[in-house]
Amino acid sequence: MPLEIVTVPCLSDNYAYLAHDAETGTTAVVDVPEAAPILAALEGRGWRADIVLLTHHHADHVQGLGALSERFSPRVVGAAADAHRLPPLDVEVREGDTVEIGAERGTVIEVPGHTLGHIAFHFPDSRAAFTADSLMAFGCGRVFEGTMPQMWESLSKLAALPSDTLIYSGHEYTLANGKFARSVEPGNASLISRIEESERARAEGRPTVPSELALELETNPFLRPDSPEIRKAVGLPDASPAEVFAAVRARKDNF
Numbered sequence: 001m002p003l004e005i006v007t008v009p010c011l012s013d014n015y016a017y018l019a020h021d022a023e024t025g026t027t028a029v030v031d032v033p034e035a036a037p038i039l040a041a042l043e044g045r046g047w048r049a050d051i052v053l054l055t056h057h058h059a060d061h062v063q064g065l066g067a068l069s070e071r072f073s074p075r076v077v078g079a080a081a082d083a084h085r086l087p088p089l090d091v092e093v094r095e096g097d098t099v100e101i102g103a104e105r106g107t108v109i110e111v112p113g114h115t116l117g118h119i120a121f122h123f124p125d126s127r128a129a130f131t132a133d134s135l136m137a138f139g140c141g142r143v144f145e146g147t148m149p150q151m152w153e154s155l156s157k158l159a160a161l162p163s164d165t166l167i168y169s170g171h172e173y174t175l176a177n178g179k180f181a182r183s184v185e186p187g188n189a190s191l192i193s194r195i196e197e198s199e200r201a202r203a204e205g206r207p208t209v210p211s212e213l214a215l216e217l218e219t220n221p222f223l224r225p226d227s228p229e230i231r232k233a234v235g236l237p238d239a240s241p242a243e244v245f246a247a248v249r250a251r252k253d254n255f
Contacts (some may be wrong), residue, residue, distance in 0.1 A: 002126040021102025035067035054078035055132035056118040082117030113151030114141030132170035138177035148246035165212040175209035186234040191219040
């Protein structure tokens with residue numbers, strides 16, 4: 001039985017996720033931007049936080065952990081590479097390590113770029129990848145600590161997951177990301193349709209995440225360096241995919 005996954009809006013534009021295994025009653029919380037909405041979501045369902053999976057050290061992904069831990073004392077899992085700047089970890093993980101939520105097993109994917117120690121969690125039986133600020137809806141995280149080649153390699157790993165994987169990213173940035181995507185690939189009909197659907201969702205107060213990886217591959221400019229229209233937009237018709245990605249990311253930084 002796949003995990004039941006609940007999207008929990010936090011702060012002004014963050015998302016946390018509850019991942020619940022009905023077979024065992026185990027619940028994981030993925031990132032803790034703030035405690036109050038997560039506690040409300042848990043308690044409204046009669047669940048407890050057994051595990052916390054942390055994707056990276058930024059405050060808007062970890063700052064609610066103290067209050068959550070006071071209530072439930074969950075086991076905290078995070079990247080070994082970032083253990084020195086994450087909250088205290090019970091389990092330090094690396095590329096390829098296994099993480100269990102009840103009966104379901106997931107895999108750790110190291111995705112440096114946004115931060116050097118950023119990780120994602122892939123649960124294939126539930127078709128779920130928790131990618132936080134690496135691969136995002138219509139976008140990717142700003143490259144703060146890593147290099148452009150690192151970020152491209154990270155995105156390439158995630159792009160290679162099964163195309164029906166649902167991407168659970170860390171922020172509600174879809175409308176802003178969509179405006180940028182349209183600026184570099186205005187002839188992409190799937191992209192235009194997605195923008196319109198995202199606008200309807202937000203007008204109705206619905207999250208635009210998760211999104212299916214297949215849709216990201218069709219519409220996310222950071223996964224589309226082979227698009228002739230994007231290559232023309234950034235003036236690199238004959239460059240490598242990594243070079244085109246870097247140009248697109250630089251353009252987004254100043255958009």
